[in-house]
Amino acid sequence: MMRLDRWLVTLGMGSRSEVQRMIRRGAVTVDGLPVTDPSFSCSPDNCTLTLHGAPVDGRLVRHVMLHKPAGLLTAARDRKQPTVMDLLPPVYVAIGCMPVGRLDKDTTGLLLLTCDGEMNHRLLAPGRHVDKTYLAEVDGPLTAADAEAFAAGLTLSDFTAAPAHLEILSCGESSTARVTVHEGKFHQVKRMFSAVGREVTQLHRERFGSLRLDEALAPGAWRELTEEELRALRQDAQMEEK
Numbered sequence: 001m002m003r004l005d006r007w008l009v010t011l012g013m014g015s016r017s018e019v020q021r022m023i024r025r026g027a028v029t030v031d032g033l034p035v036t037d038p039s040f041s042c043s044p045d046n047c048t049l050t051l052h053g054a055p056v057d058g059r060l061v062r063h064v065m066l067h068k069p070a071g072l073l074t075a076a077r078d079r080k081q082p083t084v085m086d087l088l089p090p091v092y093v094a095i096g097c098m099p100v101g102r103l104d105k106d107t108t109g110l111l112l113l114t115c116d117g118e119m120n121h122r123l124l125a126p127g128r129h130v131d132k133t134y135l136a137e138v139d140g141p142l143t144a145a146d147a148e149a150f151a152a153g154l155t156l157s158d159f160t161a162a163p164a165h166l167e168i169l170s171c172g173e174s175s176t177a178r179v180t181v182h183e184g185k186f187h188q189v190k191r192m193f194s195a196v197g198r199e200v201t202q203l204h205r206e207r208f209g210s211l212r213l214d215e216a217l218a219p220g221a222w223r224e225l226t227e228e229e230l231r232a233l234r235q236d237a238q239m240e241e242k
């Protein structure tokens, strides 16, 4: 349970004194009834809310699938550069939705964001081995020997990568491949290709654990997860069903 004024502040609807004023003026209803007491106790999971007669989505826990376009930082905020959070309505920032892991600025594709800090942490925990699948374009031919090197576990400057799956899709002056890795170190995929002498020219994430990028989402578009997607992700994170 939560005080009504705190609920509205958490939704980013104003400062504490601003929302208290709105409530006292009768602008807010809870479950269809006007409430003028800011300390009124509500359940954000179950109560319905209106402001000036218009319904307000009061959910404080939300999970988002975003098709990250190139050119945006994966960060909650940045003083100079635009971030993925700029693609979402402000309420998602207000309630604390955060990216799960990072994609490089020039990487596109599936990015998960959630307000559930525990799920975020568990999906990234070393040893959890949530698979991530990427489509990569590289600057030269790829060979069966490269696929074997990925499968054996490449030695990088500061760690040995866990065995990864490299499926060569096209081979030529530039090549494309689908790569599945089981860990998520900084610049991991680019560094793995660099270890076999190739530079990644484009990188796109298709999958994160059981979650697959919805092809109906254009770059920059997003939607909330379905119940089924959320259930599967909770299993990836080895979390109890709530």
Ligand code: URA
Residues within 6 Å of the ligand: 102, 103, 104, 105, 107, 186, 187, 188, 189, 190, 191, 203
């Ligand atoms: N590996 C990379 O090198 N970059 C990404 O953005 C994701 C994985």
